[in-house]
Amino acid sequence: MMRWFHQLGSPPHFMAISRRLEPFLAVPAVALCLLGAYAGLVWAPADYQQGDAFRIIYIHVPAAWLSLFVYTSMAVAGAIALIWRMKLAEIYVVTAASLGASFTFLALVTGSVWGKPMWGTWWVWDARLTSELILLFLYLGVIALNNAIEQPRSAARACSLLALVGVVNVPIIHYSVEWWNTLHQGPTVTRFDKPAMEWSMLWPLLTVALGATLLFGWLVLVRMRAELLWRERRSRWVRRYLAGEEAGNG
């Protein structure tokens, strides 16, 4: 187990493994996203209350799920990076941050587009919306800190620590925001009670969620490889790797 862990930490080994892993992520990711989106947009019945407007859920919920999943995974990788000083975990924290921020932004935008016809307003200071917004700021903090520190390794370690501090705070922020909203008078346009979802609506959602998670895995691998090659561009193994790549193509 430990040996496998250490091997995974070695950059050339990671390049080889990630190359082999990629098609197994990319193909199902695209297939599941397309299938789920088609099923959600065409096959699933319209909601009796929200009509066709509810269909944005097939983008909104996977994005929101990934925004939380990516942050948690960043904190786990950050702990690994700080404890074992594993280069790949550092690179994961840095590259996953911008992807996670994109998903969070997507969740906020789709939520606000959805909110306009449903609640009659683009934005409600609802507990969930507010904590998602703060999550976006936490992501942006990690990205900004990474950009601000010149030395890439200490930038990545600083980001790892910030992600860890943030993950302790995410539940506190979430519950405090919920508490805040119950203290104040509730918004006049309240959230609809979520009806237990019909299976014909639910399975496309789960399909897209799984597809989006695989998509994230694929994208993060591509970006990690690019970042790794750039960081190690002066090392011998990168030169050998690139030479092998050219020979393979030519």
Next chain:
Amino acid sequence: MSGFWALLKRDLLLLLRQRGEVMHHVLFFLLVVCLFPLGTRPAPDLLLAVTPALLWVSALLSALLSLQRLFRPDLEDGTLEQLLISPRPLAALVLAKVGAYWLGSGLVFVLVGPLLAVPLGVPADAIPVIMLTLLLGTPVLGLVGAIGVALTLGLPRAGLLLSLLIFPLYVPVLIFGAGAMHAAITGLPTAGPLYLLAALLVLALTLAPLAAAAALRISLE
């Protein structure tokens, strides 16, 4: 713990030698609170409704401005490196520095708070609760802020970056602190938010010095 007390004593001595800085804190709060009513109607009910937000936001802003000086002078004259290589636990030393910082800024705010609250129309019986929330909340601002300051220590212009790093982490303090003040002003029970604020303080006291110490080591390695 001898390192803790020695460092606390040293920082307090430095604070005493620079009494002007403490006065700057007082003036900053006065100015923020004075400017705010000018930007709106001077209607008492309106001012009373925004008083908790006003007090806490000015506390957050002053924390952002003053926290930059938490480690920087020590970084410039090399003291910080001596602290890092000393055999004392770094977390305890960080706690001492934050403690001294709080005595010069947060405690000032606790004492000035009533002076600012009364002109905004806060009833007299709500004043003790307002002081108590500030007493519990401002140390959290210093402790959590120390992590952000330590992470951005080596950077030339860290101000705006620091706000992005620490303001999201201040959200719970703001909510519970302002919640307790609201409850006190409107005569509702205040025990709930005060206990939660105290819980945040305990959590920050135990975890934040460790995180800030780790951040210092990352920044200076």
